[in-house]
Amino acid sequence: MPQIELRNVSLSYFTLKSETEALRDVHLSVENGEFISIVGPSGCGKSTLLSLISGMIQPIKGDVLLFNLPLKEASKRVGYMLQHDFLFEWRDILSNVMVGAEIRRMDLKLAKEKALSLLDRYGLGGFAHHNPNQLSGGMRQRVALIRTLMTDPDILLLDEPFSALDFQTRLNLQDDISSIIRDQGKTAILVTHDISEAVAMANRVCVMSRRPSTITTIHNIHFSAEQRPSPLDARKQPEYTQYFNRIWKELEGNVSAING
Ligand code: ADP
Numbered sequence: 373m374p375q376i377e378l379r380n381v382s383l384s385y386f387t388l389k390s391e392t393e394a395l396r397d398v399h400l401s402v403e404n405g406e407f408i409s410i411v412g413p414s415g416c417g418k419s420t421l422l423s424l425i426s427g428m429i430q431p432i433k434g435d436v437l438l439f440n441l442p443l444k445e446a447s448k449r450v451g452y453m454l455q456h457d458f459l460f461e462w463r464d465i466l467s468n469v470m471v472g473a474e475i476r477r478m479d480l481k482l483a484k485e486k487a488l489s490l491l492d493r494y495g496l497g498g499f500a501h502h503n504p505n506q507l508s509g510g511m512r513q514r515v516a517l518i519r520t521l522m523t524d525p526d527i528l529l530l531d532e533p534f535s536a537l538d539f540q541t542r543l544n545l546q547d548d549i550s551s552i553i554r555d556q557g558k559t560a561i562l563v564t565h566d567i568s569e570a571v572a573m574a575n576r577v578c579v580m581s582r583r584p585s586t587i588t589t590i591h592n593i594h595f596s597a598e599q600r601p602s603p604l605d606a607r608k609q610p611e612y613t614q615y616f617n618r619i620w621k622e623l624e625g626n627v628s629a630i631n632g
Pocket of ligand 1 (some may be wrong): 385386392413414415416417418420421525
């Protein structure tokens with residue numbers, strides 16, 4: 373049974389004066405523990421797709437199912453990671469990580485134990501009582517992911533979480549985030565405009581067309597290495613350039629169709 377299923381999903385945004393048809397007839401099926409990347413021209417509807425999967429918005433046509441059940445409202449089984457970490461500067465790292473637990477009125481003693489153990493496990497144990505401005509951009513994004521993990525979502529939606537970071541930090545953080553997500557056994561959907569990131573991190577890469585957008589191709593990413601390589605090592609695999617070039621060409625077609 374797929375964990376996430378989109379069947380014939382279409383979505384338009386309406387204002388008083390106009391209609392923007394964002395998505396048309398999108399099909400997608402994601403299994404437990406998969407890591408999916410979504411690439412497509414800017415403004416084609418990638419973030420919209422994530423909003424649909426989170427249950428924050430509903431399709432005008434078609435169905436979104438999580439765990440085989442139609443999604444009617446924002447789901448607690450889904451967590452978000454965004455380009456900005458939205459850490460509260462006046463709270464230390466531990467109390468930032470605890471925010472979700474407080475909002476959901478979880479047992480705070482247990483939540484604190486869990487927060488400290490997650491920070492410890494993922495290399496941030498020594499920073500629990502630091503303020504966010506004492507951490508690097510990459511560390512802040514790791515804190516943001518740990519904050520999301522506190523409420524134990526099954527599905528993580530990652531909307532360009534690396535795009536505000538410098539190149540070196542971005543590469544290292546991709547390795548960190550990827551290993552945390554796989555270690556936790558979560559299902560992940562990453563929206564990115566960076567093809568190399570999409571190929572290096574995911575099991576499958578979905579390519580979207582221009583608006584009204586749909587998923588035109590799904591690439592199964594397979595490396596011949598015995599064990600699944602980290603995103604950094606994936607870039608050194610012989611298959612990597614082939615995937616990159618194939619997806620690049622497809623996207624170029626999509627983008628030039630917009631400009632043409
Ligand atoms: P992407 O993430 O691929 O850049 P989005 O999903 O953000 O694209 O947006 C898809 C299209 O829908 C864009 O044309 C955008 O301007 C439009 N759009 C997004 N959100 C809204 C909204 N709340 N109201 C009206 N139009 C929107």
